[in-house]
Amino acid sequence: MLPGWAIVTPSRREHIERVAELAGRWASELDVPETERRRWLRAVWLHDALRDAPAEELKRWAPDAPGPADLRHGPASAARAKAEGETDRGVLDAVRYHSMGLAEWDMVGRVLYCADFLEPGRNFDKSGRAELAVRFPRDPTGVLREVARARVSRLVQSGWPLPDPTVRFWNSLFSRAGS
Ligand SMILES: [Fe+2]
């Protein structure tokens, strides 16, 4: 469930619900243990919790976040979640870096990054994204690469310098020979 301190519009809440549904489906198909499923869903409910918060509030929780204002809500939501008692490093890193990527992610960060992008409510490339969503449980690494390709391209097109974590994330996915 969304935390009580979340500041989201109704349509944002619907996006978060669709991400939760997709991550929950993957957890079932992969038959992950209940504790792991709960970690995935905690990250999902937290990731955009401050997405629609006023700029001052985002700045207060994430004063040093690099890049455009859009990239601030992940670090801000993670900082708030930590202040509210979330201690799982994988969950916090998933939330903090969900717009940027992180080379050191465990499965929580990877699932969130992919489900956030592949949930069916987004209006572009519906069929391509739906195929990736179906493929994820049997090929998480391949799908993660495809999602990174799409998401990092968009970041490049925004004209901002790539944040350091994004560069390291990208290189961690594509630096091996033959990949
Ligand atoms: Fe987000």
Ligand SMILES: [Fe+2]
């Ligand atoms: Fe999101």
